[in-house]
Structures are given as C-alpha cells and as structure tokens.
Amino acid sequence: MNAIRFARFASTLLIGLLAARAQAAEPRSISLEECFQLALEKNLDIRIQRLTPEITRASVYGSYGAYEPTFNAGMSYRSSTQPGGFDEQNRPFGQAQSKTESFNAGITGLLPTGTRYDVSLGYNDVFGAREIAIDGVPIGVQQFENTSGGIRLSLTQPLLRNFWIDAPRLNIQLSQKNLQISELTLRNQIIATVTAVELAYLELVAARETIGVSEVALQLAEQLLRENQKRVEVGVLAPLDEKEAQSQVAASRANLLGARNNYSIRQNQLKSLLGDHFVSWHDAELLPAESLTAEPQTYSLQDSWSKGMTLRPDLQQARLDLERRHITLKYQKNQLFPQLDLVGSYGQGGSGREFSDAFTVTADGNYPEYSFGAILSVPLGGNRQARSNVRATQAEIEQSLLRLKKLEQDIMVQISDGIAQARTSYQQVQATEEAAAFALEALRAEEKKLENGKSTSFQVLQLQRILTERRFANIRARVDYNAALARLAQAEGSTLERQRINLEIR
Structure with a gap:
C-alpha cells in the first residue's frame, strides 16, 4: 500500500512539474504555413546551400576573364x-x-x-x-x-584545333552548367527541408492529440477507481477490483508523462528546422494551430510520373551533368585535329x-x-593523350546515360509506391476511426452492464485500454496518411507547388 501511494505521489509530482514548466514557457500558436516561412528564411541547411549558387556564379563571372586584354609596357x-x-x-x-x-x-x-x-x-x-x-x-x-x-x-x-571550342570557351560553358546544377541543388535542399518541416509539424500535432487521448484515458481510469472504491465500501465489489483500477490509473499517468515528454521532443525537432538560434526558441511552447485531418485525394499514376520526369531536381541535375560531359567530349574531339593557325x-x-x-x-x-x-x-606520335581522353569521356557518357535511366526508373518506382502507400494509409484512417468508434460504444455498454452488476471492473478496464489503443492508432493513421502525401509530392518533385511556395533563385 505504501509503495502504491508513493508511486501515485511521484507520478502526480512529475505531472505537476511538467505542467508548471509548460505554464512557465511562453506559448506560441503556429501554423504550418508560418513554419514554412520561418524555415525558408532561417533554416541552416537552406542558408548553407543558398551560398553555393553565389559561389558558382562568381566562378562563371571569373571564367570570362580569359577575354580580358592585357596591357604591357616597358x-x-x-x-x-x-x-x-x-x-x-x-x-x-x-x-x-x-x-x-x-x-x-x-x-x-x-x-x-x-x-x-x-x-x-x-x-x-x-x-x-x-x-x-x-x-x-x-x-x-x-x-x-x-x-x-x-x-x-x-x-x-x-x-582546326581550338577553332569551334577551346579551353576558355569550355570553362565558360561548364561553369554555366555548374551554376544550373547548383541552383537545382538548392531547390532540392528546399524541397527536403519543407518536407521535413511538414513531417515534424505532423508529429507535433500528433503528440498534442496523444496528450489529449492520454488525459481522457486517465480521467476514465480515475472515474472507474472512484466508483470501485464506493462499491468496495458498500461491499458489492471485491478489493481486488479496486487494485486493478489503481493499477490502471498509474499506468495511464505513466502514459501521460511519456506523451508530454514526447511532445517536448517533437517541439525541439521542429524548432531545430525553423531557426538558426535554438536558444531563443528553447523556452517557447509551440502550439500547432492546425489539427490532423485526412482529406481524400485522387491519383493519376501517369500524371505523377510526368511530374517526376520534369520536376525532380536530382533528375534535372543528372541531365545537366550529361550535357557537361558532351561539352567536354566536343572539346576533346577538337583536340584530335592538328594545329593549323x-x-x-x-x-x-x-x-x-x-x-x-x-x-x-x-x-x-x-x-x-x-x-x-x-x-x-602535327603530333608525330598519333596524339595518344587526346585519343585516350576521348575514349574515357565516351565511356563516362555511356555510364551517365545508364545512371540517368536507373534514376528515372527509381523515381517511377518511388511514385508508384507512394501512391499505393497514400491509398492504403487513407483506408487505415477510415478503419481506425471505425475501430475507435466501436471501441467507445463497447466501453459505454460495458459500463452500463457494470452499473447493473452484470459485468466486472476487469472487463471495463480492458475496454478502456482498447479504446485508448484504438484512438492512438487513429492518430498514427492520420499522421501516416498526411506523411504519405508529403513524401509522394517529394517523389514527384512537386512539394513547392503543393504548398504554393514560389521560389526565385538569384
């Protein structure tokens, strides 16, 4: 008995400390759109990658220095x-x-x-x-x-040699392609960050709803405990049933503590994506302004494949890399000619x-x-080095073509799997909603039977646990469905269009 009372006291104390900490923290209601805006402005990964096009642009500018005249005097x-x-x-x-x-x-x-x-x-x-x-x-x-x-x-x-392309023109063309690749790298990083922010926001909303379900579960367990204590006092219920109810209360409190700790962890994960100064965010409590919804979607595999083939930054990068190699091959073939000036x-x-x-x-x-x-x-040895360069670059081009084909195939598989996952997740949302509703009806019916003496406290406690599990499963199903939509958009490369984010890279 003393151990049980001490456990209840410790649980109550911990819950109180967490609640006091939450009250002391400064609450801030935040929407998903606000999270995107903050991430685009402050996210460190984006800020790091945003400098890459500037560096490459400077390289492009510098490559034109080959045409700067030189003044000599003596x-x-x-x-x-x-x-x-x-x-x-x-x-x-x-x-x-x-x-x-x-x-x-x-x-x-x-x-x-x-x-x-x-x-x-x-x-x-x-x-x-x-x-x-x-x-x-x-x-x-x-x-x-x-x-x-x-x-x-x-x-x-x-x-002949160096007529239609020479080293300066080669460097300029390659630098321009590198600039385009760096811009696509930035776009890919932004897509990855926006997706990560959405997933973190979904987890934060889920963690908050999990707290609500845990609080309801604790209330149900405490209510049943009070009723069992009254029944034990009047002698219509065995003391063992009271112990079972006390155990359920302690377990529900433990679940609530875990849910609140998970909510704190999810806040930190989202904060790390939204800012470049974590200390300024540390004491702020983020309150998601949106709830977990599951809106049905229509899918077209052909349209999604078309988006993936045109919007995926990594696929566009692979195509640009292939163009770079063709430019290099053009230069190397020109070097096969004799020098005639x-x-x-x-x-x-x-x-x-x-x-x-x-x-x-x-x-x-x-x-x-x-x-x-x-x-x-005219080189008398057959221009061996130039011919070797041509053969090596031709092999690299063939290799790049195969990599490009594999990437296209991988993207198509990712999109196909993503659509299947989204459809399955939506069906799971519907199934878990029905399961939670049936579990609630079963609990209500069993509670009435207990009031009439036709059931036991054990059966009610079991149905309470089942109801809580079904509600947790529904929360997870809604998170998984929205996460599947976010990952499908990422697989298509349409994340920014889906979130109506206009991206201008200068």
Whole structure:
C-alpha cells in the first residue's frame, strides 16, 4: 500500500512539474504555413546551400576573364662603348660610344572566336659619338642619332584545333552548367527541408492529440477507481477490483508523462528546422494551430510520373551533368585535329633623328609593312593523350546515360509506391476511426452492464485500454496518411507547388 501511494505521489509530482514548466514557457500558436516561412528564411541547411549558387556564379563571372586584354609596357636604357681598331682595308678608326633608349607598349588578348591579337608600339632611339681619325691621329668627334620603330597589329586564328571550342570557351560553358546544377541543388535542399518541416509539424500535432487521448484515458481510469472504491465500501465489489483500477490509473499517468515528454521532443525537432538560434526558441511552447485531418485525394499514376520526369531536381541535375560531359567530349574531339593557325600582321614604320620625327613619319602612313601565312603543327606520335581522353569521356557518357535511366526508373518506382502507400494509409484512417468508434460504444455498454452488476471492473478496464489503443492508432493513421502525401509530392518533385511556395533563385 505504501509503495502504491508513493508511486501515485511521484507520478502526480512529475505531472505537476511538467505542467508548471509548460505554464512557465511562453506559448506560441503556429501554423504550418508560418513554419514554412520561418524555415525558408532561417533554416541552416537552406542558408548553407543558398551560398553555393553565389559561389558558382562568381566562378562563371571569373571564367570570362580569359577575354580580358592585357596591357604591357616597358622602357630600357643601354650604354655601350666600343674600342677603336682597323677596318677590312686596314684603315684605323677611333672608338665609339652609343646609348640606346627604348620603350614599347602593347595590348594582347583573346576573342571569343579563338582569335589572338597583339597590338604593339615600340621605338628605339640610338645616339652617341664616334672619333674621327686620319692615319691613326684623332681629328674630331662625329655625333650621331637615329630613332626607328612603329606600330603593328598581329592576329592568329586557329582553323582546326581550338577553332569551334577551346579551353576558355569550355570553362565558360561548364561553369554555366555548374551554376544550373547548383541552383537545382538548392531547390532540392528546399524541397527536403519543407518536407521535413511538414513531417515534424505532423508529429507535433500528433503528440498534442496523444496528450489529449492520454488525459481522457486517465480521467476514465480515475472515474472507474472512484466508483470501485464506493462499491468496495458498500461491499458489492471485491478489493481486488479496486487494485486493478489503481493499477490502471498509474499506468495511464505513466502514459501521460511519456506523451508530454514526447511532445517536448517533437517541439525541439521542429524548432531545430525553423531557426538558426535554438536558444531563443528553447523556452517557447509551440502550439500547432492546425489539427490532423485526412482529406481524400485522387491519383493519376501517369500524371505523377510526368511530374517526376520534369520536376525532380536530382533528375534535372543528372541531365545537366550529361550535357557537361558532351561539352567536354566536343572539346576533346577538337583536340584530335592538328594545329593549323592562320597568322597575319600589318603595321606602319617610321624613323627620324628624334622620337618626334619617328612618330610623325609613322603617323603619315607612308611605310606600311604586312605579312601573312600559316603555321601547321602535327603530333608525330598519333596524339595518344587526346585519343585516350576521348575514349574515357565516351565511356563516362555511356555510364551517365545508364545512371540517368536507373534514376528515372527509381523515381517511377518511388511514385508508384507512394501512391499505393497514400491509398492504403487513407483506408487505415477510415478503419481506425471505425475501430475507435466501436471501441467507445463497447466501453459505454460495458459500463452500463457494470452499473447493473452484470459485468466486472476487469472487463471495463480492458475496454478502456482498447479504446485508448484504438484512438492512438487513429492518430498514427492520420499522421501516416498526411506523411504519405508529403513524401509522394517529394517523389514527384512537386512539394513547392503543393504548398504554393514560389521560389526565385538569384
């Protein structure tokens, strides 16, 4: 007896502590739509993945740097002193001192057509003095100065290798595909998070309804205990029946404690999905504003398959990855060709005593120069590396095609299983509702029989337990049905459309 009283006291104390904690916590009514909005804004997984397109977009922007022109400029000074000597006719000449001042500037770059250009400007100014001697005797110094140079445009255009695609164009196209893949990765993460939020919300609603069912079960057990105690006092019921009722009360209290603890756990699971600062949510009690309903749905396997083939982000990613490999194969096939470049240049030259004179002559355009030709480069070993790259990429493409086909098949199986699960879950909802209703009727009838002395307390307690189990089963069936609809939408890739979430990725 003391042990039973202590257990009842401990159970009451724990329930009271949990209730006091719940009263101290700040309640917040929250709808499923509000949960979606908070998750889209604050969920850490989404925030982490949202940065990936920004990183990839920067890579795309950087890949166009291959077409940025490069400016080059330089200046130099050189001084040289040459000793005197004798020429071929054995005539003596004096020493000479020369100085050279040079400067050059130019712009080089690459065009999207594969054309390389080089615009250059350069001049050399050579000046100095030379001794004049007769019969080895210096008689004077001759000053000299001459400036020469010009401006030139040079072009190199590949005609075979690197003609329709080269490394910069390959990088740009691959970067663009990577950007699309990163955006689909973000979409897939959002779909996964929205589905997780919906499932967590359903579990929270179920946990709250479970508390309600547990409280009703405890009330029924306590009511029967009070009635049995009165019957024992007047001698119409055996004391053993009172003990059975007390056991049922203790068990119902234990179930209620477990239900409340589960409700706290389910709140934490939902909170972890909705925010990036758990501490600020910890003391808030979430009260779901919606209840568990089971609305019948119509299904079309063909329509669902069509959605899956067009909306699933992972399937779109696989297709883009296949396109990436085809782009790489196109580049590698182009590398099989020999290098044949058309080259040409045109310029204007000029010379004079000083820089200004040379500039003037160049500007007049009277001394043009030009050239053109072709350069052929053929590997003599059969271009083994390029051919190996092509064969490897072709095998990778075949492998990717098989993976794509398998993914399409897996998606179709997932959707088919999802529709079957949703239909079965809805039937279970109806069946458990009927089971709970029949269990309630049976309990009411047995209670009347007990009042009339035609039944036992044991039978009533058993029917109370059956009623509670049937109600729990109905809650679980409704959760499973709504979860099946959420997972079916995820299998189709239509989660965002189902929840009317407009997603814009910038």
